[in-house]
Amino acid sequence: MSYPPYGPRELGRTGVTVPPLGLGCAPLGNLYRAVSEERARDVVRTAFATGAAYFDTAPHYGLGLSEERLGRALRGRDRAAYTLSTKVGRRLRPLAPGETVDGQGFVDTPARARVRDLTRDGIRATLDASLARLGVDAVDIVYLHDVEHHLPEVYATGFPALAELRDQQRVRAIGFGMNRSDVLARLVADLDVDVVLCAGRWTLLERTAFDDLLPVCARRGTSVIVGGVYNSGLLADPSPGAPYDYAPAPRALLRRARRLAAVCAEFDVPLKAAALRFPFGHPAVAAVVVGAATPEEAGQNAELFTRDIPDALWHTLVERGLLAPDLPLPLTAPGA
Structure with a gap:
């Protein structure tokens, strides 16, 4: 399917390209309502069929459920046929016995809790866990997620950890994802950001x-x-x-x-x-x-x-x- 008058575009100078329409994968993590495994798979199939083969997910989405479902739906696909992004800044851990958590809009989620973690080791561990859930060796883009209230940690450890992963070629493009454009503007001005x-x-x-x-x-x-x-x-x-x-x-x-x-x-x-x-x-x-x-x-x-x-x-x-x-x-x- 064509997208007149727009074609794929490169992100910064990274060599990563995205189609102009991508799929936000929060609904695959049961955002506000439960989605069946079959329906989640069919959503991804439709995205491929329509040319919208950029998939954005995060551990936050359904406490890892979105990544797991997306990974199963992508299994067997040519890795070069799609662009994939996930996010760091919230690490997931198993729930303790009897512990409950706020789903933050997500329902019927795995028994996990979110932990804010912007340390170097936390960033790396969060990405490794995402790769395991997605069933891939690498993602194309990693965003620091909703970090507007944690800027000291972003500057001290969070962004340097992502930049190190980019330098090591473990990820091709890095940036930030949030709804605060003023904070994004400050971060882009201060740091070597590929994409927001x-x-x-x-x-x-x-x-x-x-x-x-x-x-x-x-x-x-x-x-x-x-x-x-x-x-x-x-x-x-x-x-x-x-x-x-x-x-x-x-x-x-x-x-x-x-x-x-x-x-x-x-x-x-x-x-x-x-x-x-x-x-x-x-x-x-x-x-x-x-x-x-x-x-x-x-x-x-x-x-x-x-x-x-x-x-x-x-x-x-x-x-x-x-x-x-x-x-x-x-x-x-x-x-x-």
Whole structure:
């Protein structure tokens, strides 16, 4: 499947390439609802069939369940046929007898607990455990995960440990994954970061990353993977009660999302298709990753991503005050 007008892009200067649409694998770890083993496998198969063969996972997702299921679904595949990323910063350990933990949104998870660990040995042990669950010798990208409240440890041991793994060629690209674009901007400015995964801050509703993160990435040659393009669901279905940033959407944002949907409808473009395409207006963006709990969802995301979107839609959104005039637009005819 083609992704006009976008093809695979290199992350920084690493030689790692990603297709423009990737699969976020949190749902494979039973995020909010249980997913069967068969359904998880079919989601991965659909991603391959549609060309979305970049898979992003983490130990945090289902306390290792996402990695385990993804590993089983990838078994037997040509390792060169897909790009794989996971995360470090949370080490997993077995539960003690009688111990319970907060699933943090994940249900029916293995009997494990998360432990924040940004030490050199902890980073290496976390990655080794992920490789074992995934059943691979190496991943292409490793992100430090949700470390915005642990920056002293990041600078002292966490990032140096990742840089060492990159120097040893155990991993090809390294970076950070979180939804705080201001913190990501600081880290990219200070450190030799290949790629960041920024969730929810560069969307049809959110320009935060445009103001702080994206200029630094463009200057430093750091690639950006965009997650959370639907802003937790508001841009997927802007109905009353829709979530935004994991909480009920404020009324003003709900009204704006509904106005965005109405303009998209004038051009016969689903709001979700516009949300998927919008981040590519900025040249630092290499890909978007979107979760799917069913093969139908994965197939729909791919179909939406390939929709023709006329440049007139983007210009109309600017004219009606729904996009700021200084924002870069994903035009098919740049300069038009």
